[in-house]
Amino acid sequence: MENIPQSTAQPMPRIGDKAPAFKAVTTQGEINFPEQYSGSWVIFFSHPADFTPVCTSEFMTFASLESKFEQAHCKLVGLSVDGLYSHIAWLRTIKDKIDYKGMKNVEVKFPLIEDITMEVAKKYGMIQPGESSTKAVRAVFFIDPKGIIRAIVYYPLSLGRNFDELYRVIIALQAADAFSIATPADWRPGDDVIVPTAGSCGVAKERMENQKDMTCHDWFFCTKKISKEKVLETILKK
Ligand code: BEZ
Numbered sequence: 001m002e003n004i005p006q007s008t009a010q011p012m013p014r015i016g017d018k019a020p021a022f023k024a025v026t027t028q029g030e031i032n033f034p035e036q037y038s039g040s041w042v043i044f045f046s047h048p049a050d051f052t053p054v055c056t057s058e059f060m061t062f063a064s065l066e067s068k069f070e071q072a073h074c075k076l077v078g079l080s081v082d083g084l085y086s087h088i089a090w091l092r093t094i095k096d097k098i099d100y101k102g103m104k105n106v107e108v109k110f111p112l113i114e115d116i117t118m119e120v121a122k123k124y125g126m127i128q129p130g131e132s133s134t135k136a137v138r139a140v141f142f143i144d145p146k147g148i149i150r151a152i153v154y155y156p157l158s159l160g161r162n163f164d165e166l167y168r169v170i171i172a173l174q175a176a177d178a179f180s181i182a183t184p185a186d187w188r189p190g191d192d193v194i195v196p197t198a199g200s201c202g203v204a205k206e207r208m209e210n211q212k213d214m215t216c217h218d219w220f221f222c223t224k225k226i227s228k229e230k231v232l233e234t235i236l237k238k
Helices: 053-064 066-071 084-097 119-123 163-179 201-209 228-235
Strands: 022-026 029-033 041-046 074-080 112-114 138-143 149-155 215-218 221-224
Touching: 022 112, 022 119, 041 163, 053 066, 053 074, 053 084, 053 163, 066 074, 066 163, 084 112, 138 163, 149 163, 163 228, 201 215
Parallel strands: 041 074, 074 112
Antiparallel strands: 022 029, 041 138, 138 149, 215 221
8 A cells, every 4th residue: 555645635525515616627518516516416426547447337337327317306427537538539439339238329428527637536535545546436426406415435446336326325315305214224215214213202102102104113213104106206307
């Protein structure tokens, strides 16, 4: 592992923080982040390098799912520490030449940030020198319509991300906001959700003695049903 001088170490943004602001050049023109995304959910993610196989598989998958994320009010923004012309050439190659798992002619329409100076990547803790000091790791920031970081996922260079999981996170975060609930392990729309834990002895007693619309496994662990249709009609664009 390389020795990083303390003076160059930057604190990483955390869940609940305001997403650090920056302006950047992208394959879709300049962006002012996160200001221009105000009112929308954003998945801001990094990848290690253009013209590499795992990243290519990820970009093709993400681009193929872009409309699904858009329907969930979520925009995609990518970043690597490569330059703009490398990004353009790579995205053209993906569209013109790569046929992978039934995906072909895939056009990446979401912005891909050039970050040769690593300024943005460092702001977001995407450079993790124990893994690589010249490439970003596979970081994913889920940012809400108010510009607050709501979830963060980090994968190493060798491990391609699971896009079903990224979609599940976006739906689960929005469901938690919309219904004031939490979501249990492996939750998917239609599964039972967790109601806030009883905050008084009276409510705990009531829940254990008189469970109406919920199932209580114990006083602190109660679930209720919200149908898949109700979750999706609340969250997804009509
Ligand atoms: C890849 O995307 O295939 C990759 C990128 C950097 C290091 C290792 C693999």
